[in-house]
Amino acid sequence: MVETVPSQPSPPPVAIGPRAPVRRRSFNLGWALVLPALAFLALFTYLPAVLVAAISLFQWNLAGFSSSHWVGLQHYAQLLNPISGFLQSLTVTAYYVGMMVPLSIALGLGLAWLVKNRGPRLTAWETFTRSAVFLPYITPAIATSIIWIFIFNPQFGLANAVLSALHLPALGWLTSTTWALPAVMINNLWHNVGFMVILFLAALSNVPQDVVEAAWMDGANGAVAFWHIIRPHLSPVMLLAVILGTIQAMQTFGSIYQMTGGQFGGGGGPLNSTTTTAIYLYKSAFVYFHYGYGAAVGVVLFLVMLGVALAQKKIGERHTFYR
Amino acid sequence: MTNTAARPSGRLVRRWARFALMAVVAAAFLLPFYWALVLSVATRANVFTMPPDLVPSWDFISWARVFTLAPWGLYFLHSVIITGATIIAVLVTGVLAGYALAEVPFRGREVVMGVLLAGLMVPPEAILIPNYVVAYHLHLLNSLAGQVVPFGANVFAVFLFRQFFKTLPVELWDASRMDGARWWQYLRHIAVPLARPVVMTVTLLTFVAQWSQFQWPLIITQGNGARPVEVALSYLQGFDGSHWRELAAASLLTLAPIFVVFLLTQRHLISSVAGRAQI
């Protein structure tokens, strides 16, 4: 008993079919779901990113545009005037970043190599050392900076105790215009290097062990094997480390503030020897209440960071293998 | 050096040298914490000595005195509320947006993705002042809410959830629809419980970030009304810089929650930080 005769045994005509009617509320639902996230970000990321440029053109009054005084590019002219100290803050920042990035990468790579697992699984020692190196990274900067202030105390601190044990002269550390910034650097190296270690550990685990072994068999020594075999595998991560390290260093605030007398006028002492751009921006706006001027610093900082990131990416692309 | 296998004694020496070096490194990295502990339980006589005393004398008087110097209970409460509320906000906004970007097709989805990515490029330091201006106009200065709202959504969290939801088989959604679930019931009963590792990662990273938050609360809080521990600690050092023992105790108090969480979730925490770096 045949009940249905095929209306059309050949395949249906393939034509441009009618579009599925937009019946579901997916259009509205999608937007409704991203709205909370976008709202938060709009208020405290997107709007400020635009606002910062506007504010920098005014002698800003918190009450708003109507009570603020238009000054045009005057703040930017001030920034370029050496008297303002902004250029000096850039120098300090460059010094700080220029030291921190290579040091934390070198130290991070060395430590990663040290705690890298040799066997198929981690030994207890390797785990423990990794944890000890990583732990400072997640600690709040003020709490640990206070400990480092004790360490760098010229009379009773651990730092000078170590120096004297090595028969080296004691240093003034945070009271010295020469040694205050290095003291901050030591604190932040200790604090942040764990991040680099994690970054490099992941990269080192990607180095094919058989290639390294083959190099050993061919008679390559450690340095040669590292330079010719392991380093090329690290270069993508190296680029990431440089970019992230630079961004982190440029934005360092809490530790510098705390160690250089933030509670006595906003930090950056002695004699502005540790006044990085981040400190400078903070002091302009929240110690001297020149919001407009501070915003101009923010715009420059924004551009500098963007430029650094782009430049590093460009340079990195040329020297990166195994992408 | 060229053929280590042939010289077992050389290999053994190298192994022990490596263990010794690891021990030195671990000790060096833990030394500041240890010294803070020693200072916090020192008697008055063995604080200011040269060379510094590295043996604890277990005098807990400073720990008690910390609480008379400032209302630490209140500061802790503030920090806990701020951190807890931020974690909830980041999870909620992250889950919702991540779900929409992964599974709900809507016009403008690509645009939203681009806008979110652009948000990652804005350095928080550079927009400190306009953020303050916005907070001023929203009456968020000197409040707990003012320390939550600016961090209430996190692009990284959104992407993590999006990535995870994309891996869920579409049949789970179909099956739950047949079972009678609406989209939010699917999220609540199926997708989010399955996303537990991501929830954990986002929670840990937000916790660490918020507990350490300093510059923002420093500029928007005055007095004790909404002050979190980190800022309180900063002030304490500013005004009582010579009270080493109490300061050390207060610092360790601030660090304690971090230590605890680290000990409990070490592996997950480390891989979370590693994952964050890769994005």
Added chain:
Amino acid sequence: MAQIEWDHVSKWFGPVAAVHNISLVARDHEFLVLLGPSGCGKTTTLRMAAGLEDPTSGRLLLGERDVTHVEPRDRDLAMVFQNYALYPHMTVYDNLAFGLKLRKTSPQAVRRAVEDAAARLGLESLLARRPRELSGGQRQRVALGRAMVRQPQAFLMDEPLSNLDATLRAETRVQLKALHAQLATTIVYVTHDQVEAMTLATRIVVMNGGVIQQVGTPDAIYDRPVNQFVAHFIGTPGMNMLPVLWGRVDGALAAIVGSQRLPLPPGLPWMRAAESAVSHAATVGVRPEHLRVAAAPETGTPSLKARIRLVEPMGHETLVHLDLDPDLTLVARTPDRWPHSNIPVWVSFDPRHLHVFDPVSQVAYEAV
């Protein structure tokens, strides 16, 4: 009333029609099987009934009710998925209970329903386990149980047995048939496996290219395929198809097959259609089991000369591959054993078992 009706339903994915203008009724208590090769639109047809896909045009009716734009949760249908789609983080108990809990069923009623379904499917001892701790067959039963607990108006099943191994599939097939008799509800079942379709179905819907080819009981589909696609798709091996030309031998109609003439007795039902056809060509089909292979021509039945190319012994029967002409081959299923290949033989059959199809439209002449 658990009748599901597709009323001129089409589904387009961009410029491609996955389902093209189908009208179909799954009657109350019926086991309706949608059968076809992959990509034929059978799963889309099922998912539109479930409410998981919106039809581009046409209507869906549950009983008298138009549910075309009704959410799945308001259709009171349950579905079993090909890969089961169990909730991995829930126990078996929670998997079964989830739908009931969402419907705000009282805890006691949930417990009773879950335990009842578990008892029917032999899942009592597994209620506390999670899906990953179950075997494939157990998961399949949980998926069935999840559909059963709600006592839906109808079950929709999308290749529910395809992830099981052959033995388990055969067992589950029997259980499913028993379950259908027990539950006495409508089941719409999608498969590409004709054995499942033949054994389970009240009626089979054969689909290809998004179009329904034939609807009928398993016997009707098997005995009277309406076109070449159905004829070839059903049966293993499929129906033999031979291109023929019509000729006359002593005034009677005969088929010219390759270089041979096949005289046919008068009075076959399709003959008038064949004689009145414009074309002198046709395609003749005959099922392998209707072919007889012998060393000598049979008297009284049409016979064709052939040569055995290959023999596939199966134990209870033998598949004999035959060459008529270099380009004309046949497969015969015979109970006899044919050990050798390359032997000249005679193939004969009862002409009533012939199916004749129009060579252009591929439609069977009986059906015209």
